[in-house]
Amino acid sequence: MNVPIYDGQPIWNPNSVPFGFYNQYTDFQIDCVKVAEFVTIRLGYPLVDIELQSGSIFTAFEEAITTYGNELYAYLVRDNLLSLEGLKIEDFVFLNNSIITPNLSSVIRIAEEYGSEAGTGGNVTWYMGKVPLTSSVQDYDLKKWAKEQEPPITGSIEIKRVFFEDPIPASARYLDPFDGFGFGGVAAAGLFELGGFGGGMGYLMMPLNYDLQVIQQIEMNTQIRLSNYSFEMHNNVLRVFPVPGTSPGSNRATLEGESSGTFCGNMWFEYIKVDDRISGSVDPACGKASNASNLPYTNPNYDLINSIGRQWIFEYTLALCKEILGYIRGKYSTLPIPNADMTLNQADLLASATADKTALLERLRTYFDETSRAALLARKAEEEENINRTLEGVPNYIYIG
Numbered sequence: 001m002n003v004p005i006y007d008g009q010p011i012w013n014p015n016s017v018p019f020g021f022y023n024q025y026t027d028f029q030i031d032c033v034k035v036a037e038f039v040t041i042r043l044g045y046p047l048v049d050i051e052l053q054s055g056s057i058f059t060a061f062e063e064a065i066t067t068y069g070n071e072l073y074a075y076l077v078r079d080n081l082l083s084l085e086g087l088k089i090e091d092f093v094f095l096n097n098s099i100i101t102p103n104l105s106s107v108i109r110i111a112e113e114y115g116s117e118a119g120t121g122g123n124v125t126w127y128m129g130k131v132p133l134t135s136s137v138q139d140y141d142l143k144k145w146a147k148e149q150e151p152p153i154t155g156s157i158e159i160k161r162v163f164f165e166d167p168i169p170a171s172a173r174y175l176d177p178f179d180g181f182g183f184g185g186v187a188a189a190g191l192f193e194l195g196g197f198g199g200g201m202g203y204l205m206m207p208l209n210y211d212l213q214v215i216q217q218i219e220m221n222t223q224i225r226l227s228n229y230s231f232e233m234h235n236n237v238l239r240v241f242p243v244p245g246t247s248p249g250s251n252r253a254t255l256e257g258e259s260s261g262t263f264c265g266n267m268w269f270e271y272i273k274v275d276d277r278i279s280g281s282v283d284p285a286c287g288k289a290s291n292a293s294n295l296p297y298t299n300p301n302y303d304l305i306n307s308i309g310r311q312w313i314f315e316y317t318l319a320l321c322k323e324i325l326g327y328i329r330g331k332y333s334t335l336p337i338p339n340a341d342m343t344l345n346q347a348d349l350l351a352s353a354t355a356d357k358t359a360l361l362e363r364l365r366t367y368f369d370e371t372s373r374a375a376l377l378a379r380k381a382e383e384e385e386n387i388n389r390t391l392e393g394v395p396n397y398i399y400i401g
Contacts, residue, residue: 010036016055135245319356
């Protein structure tokens with residue numbers, strides 16, 4: 001059995017790594033040789049034969065750097081995704097070493113959707129429509145109404161608000177002695193010091209500004225007391241409350257002997273097209289960052305990684321080499337020696353490699369969590385609180401003039 005053994009002379013060769021992500025970095029080329037020496041010595045060389053080649057160690061080193069970069073940039077994505085959504089990717093080559101200032105772009109987009117529902121903004125258009133109210137008729141088929149529009153409205157609509165339009169102008173109601181001004185003719189006239197005269201006679205005797213005040217009062221009364229119809233929507237049927245023309249305060253109740261179906265004015269309503277809400281909330285994001293997978297991060301520049309990061313990479317490389325060596329020794333569980341067989345330590349190597357990799361990843365993630373923006377701000381607030389608490393015990397200076 002001829003198993004290749006590490007010869008103690010690692011030589012950098014760009015063809016010995018599968019991807020070549022970091023071949024252009026001088027420090028990577030230098031550290032490849034140093035890491036090979038570090039790993040093999042930690043595994044027992046030269047006292048123990050190591051069934052690894054330089055290329056295997058260089059490959060593990062490349063993987064360790066990539067893992068470090070993935071963990072780092074995954075943390076940066078979590079910390080900054082809301083600020084980077086919608087970023088034009090072509091505006092930046094890569095974000096690896098960029099300083100990202102938090103912004104409210106995503107928060108504003110969310111707020112705009114609330115604005116769409118409230119009718120105060122957003123990307124969904126509110127439309128106006130109206131249906132003629134008929135006395136004693138409470139239900140109105142909006143599906144039929146939508147087909148009668150020009151052009152016809154297709155798809156579902158959602159009613160947001162309803163309004164009432166008085167069919168009789170306030171000036172006409174004022175001059176009608178039988179209308180009642182909304183409060184009752186005599187009572188309304190008394191409010192404006194018109195005595196017992198209604199509008200039909202008062203306008204002949206009183207100054208014009210009195211007439212204007214009464215007309216304004218009638219309009220305000222109508223707007224306040226009659227404008228807030230409530231409604232329900234069931235299967236495209238709009239049901240309004242109260243029933244038009246039948247409740248106290250309605251602009252025109254059905255008179256005795258008068259058939260139902262009398263025009264009671266238009267009820268205007270604001271509505272949205274349901275399809276607009278869905279399409280308005282979806283941005284094709286062509287050429288923009290939309291999620292963690294297309295944010296412009298790439299593999300790290302090895303020359304710029306500091307000693308803290310490199311030490312983690314060296315240790316993770318060692319764990320990967322233990323794993324590779326364990327798989328190699330697993331192929332030959334025993335080796336023949338004179339008068340006996342020697343059992344190899346495959347299980348120990350694989351268990352140690354798994355434990356080391358898990359511990360190193362947990363340590364790195366804890367470090368990134370402790371240096372996140374939220375953690376740093378919390379630590380800063382705690383520090384300022386402790387400083388203020390300390391200063392409370394320091395006596396103030398006494399100045400003697």
